[in-house]
Amino acid sequence: MPVIHWIYPTNEKSNYYLDTTNGDTEVSPQQLFNDIRQSRSEVDRWVLGTGFRQMRPGDAIWVYASTPYQYICALAQAIDIDFDGDFWHASLVWNLDATQRLMRDPIPRSMFGQIAQRAAVRANQHTAEVLDDWLTTQQLTLPDLDSEPDPREDTRLRTLRTIVQRQGQHAFRQRLLDAYGGRCAVTGERAVEVLEAAHIDGYMGPHSNLVTNGLLLRADLHTLFDLHLIGVDREGKLVVSQGLAGSSYAKLHGKRLSLPSRAQEQPSKSRLAAHLRLLR
Structure with a gap:
């Protein structure tokens, strides 16, 4: 099954939002990357304001740095979607290889055109094609969590997904x-x-x-x-x-x-x- 792409904007309405000139509490792209790299649990939970009924394990989550950057700077994959009684969340496993490349050479909005302001949105056809082309150019593939597991990376993702599910069951x-x-x-x-x-x-x-x-x-x-x-x-x-x-x-x-x-x-x-x- 093809991977579905989502654009998750980072701004004052998101879990992460990016550097501006009017304060020192915002999270810059590099700070975001350091958080991702130093994550001990390997799984981050981001709030979902929309899309929680359509998003599925295996979907690609592209972090879009909004004003003033307007570019995609990180990539994760959803391994589960959950509701804690108050909010919906996506449990994300970060693709460090792709994120390192995006931090060095982000994808500007001028290339994909789609606007995402306050919540994760599903990529439209043009944006999805741009993102697929980027993955192909970078010689990167994302595992399909609903298919037979690859003996390497897929197994790790499935293990993390099982842990998230078990914690939810508890x-x-x-x-x-x-x-x-x-x-x-x-x-x-x-x-x-x-x-x-x-x-x-x-x-x-x-x-x-x-x-x-x-x-x-x-x-x-x-x-x-x-x-x-x-x-x-x-x-x-x-x-x-x-x-x-x-x-x-x-x-x-x-x-x-x-x-x-x-x-x-x-x-x-x-x-x-x-x-x-x-x-x-």
Whole structure:
């Protein structure tokens, strides 16, 4: 799949913004590069004001230094998109080779023409062609994270992406533990070690980690929920598949779940209904 290009402007509305003559708190291109080079985590999270529903892992993020520079000075690749409850973010891994070259010889806006002011924008056809040509001229390629991994660079990116996802899963579970008072929604089990965060809609990236898209379930019930052998009806009662007839789980059929008291933390009824329609 072709890499999708995004232009991320750096200005007073962005995480980074560039040197002007009226202050000393702005971040210059060289300071930005030093931050990138010295990043210990290897992953930076930049706020996304727009584009978060279209951006995908593997997309190229070109840093556009706006006024007074008006040039592209750095290149990263998104490895995940997430929502922390307040803001959307892109988790970025920097391409140091490309960024070093761009810092020495940036791509001026006069070459690609597209204007980006306050938020990341998807490159139009002309801009994408200019950026593709630049990569070709520089003999650089960007890995497709949805394809078979290259044994070198792709593996590192996939490893970092897995770490970001795992960290997001931990936060998702903690939010559900808080919302459900540390008890399984079905059994009331309090042993935290066996309680898991179950997605109602399957995991499709960190944007799936919403409390309303989750249930706190004992590990065995989580497995049955994922296998569509149990579900939840619109009255909040457990529905057990006929495939479990005769098992100890059949006794749980019709049991009302203990859900969060706050309406904004309760599971989505429409998502539960869609899940229930797949009951085996």
